[in-house]
Amino acid sequence: MNINIGGNLLELLPEKAVLIPSEKIMIIADLHLGKIEHFRAAGINLPLAAATQTENRLVDLIEKHHPSRVIFLGDLFHSVQNQSYNTFQDTLSLFKKITFDLVIGNHDIMDMEDYTNLGISVYEELFINELWLTHEPKEEIKNGYYNLAGHIHPGVTLKGKGRQKMTLPCFYFGINNGLLPAFGYFTGKAIIKIEKKSDIFAIAEDKIFRINTE
Numbered sequence: 001m002n003i004n005i006g007g008n009l010l011e012l013l014p015e016k017a018v019l020i021p022s023e024k025i026m027i028i029a030d031l032h033l034g035k036i037e038h039f040r041a042a043g044i045n046l047p048l049a050a051a052t053q054t055e056n057r058l059v060d061l062i063e064k065h066h067p068s069r070v071i072f073l074g075d076l077f078h079s080v081q082n083q084s085y086n087t088f089q090d091t092l093s094l095f096k097k098i099t100f101d102l103v104i105g106n107h108d109i110m111d112m113e114d115y116t117n118l119g120i121s122v123y124e125e126l127f128i129n130e131l132w133l134t135h136e137p138k139e140e141i142k143n144g145y146y147n148l149a150g151h152i153h154p155g156v157t158l159k160g161k162g163r164q165k166m167t168l169p170c171f172y173f174g175i176n177n178g179l180l181p182a183f184g185y186f187t188g189k190a191i192i193k194i195e196k197k198s199d200i201f202a203i204a205e206d207k208i209f210r211i212n213t214e
Contacts, residue, residue: 001201001208003173003199003201005148005178006129006148007130008020008130008131009021009022012208014206015057015183016182016203018148018171019067024068025069025070026065026067026071027073028058029073029135029180030073030153030184031054031072031075031077031184032075032182032184033054033055033076033084033184034083034084035187053185054183055091057185058091059094062098067098068099070101071133072100072101073105073134073180074104074105074107074136074150075150075151076105076120077107085110089117092118101126102115104135105151131146132147132148146177147176148178149177149179149180150180151179152179152190153182153187153188154169154171155169155189156170156172156202158202169202169203170192170202170203170211171203172198172200173198173200175197175198179192194213197213
């Protein structure tokens, strides 16, 4: 599924990521690595096998599309260092020819040196043509730019006949702001309001479909 945003043709992927094919850039938001380990350390009995779900999907996605640059739109890690840090370091070592960048998010609280040691460059914001990449969506938009962000974990509720309904992760594109779905496993969803003049693309397993906003 493709959409033109901010001077770029974006390819929306059902794996909850965006490609800019012309730049060979992949954009991913809200991995929250280490969240399972964080909750387990707090005594919440989540399955340990779930801890590797996000990284395994990331490896598969990179190997499928071969980007030259991967940009994380914040909340790469959920909290302080735990075992997920070492695991992710091993993951990144598989892709030494790829540039990895992080637009810092509110959960990215580790020391800057920790990201440097992973080979990740950290930024407050990034610009790609007319795309303005941030973690949290901006209320005031820079003139001539379109803001693409994460943070919200957008989801859309679809209602069927009777009382049937389901909530799916989605890509959201408003007039000035766009939101990427959370890539990470066990991240939850925030229901967004369907507004006119917006483009919403729901994700159901390996399919993307557009939601009618008229």
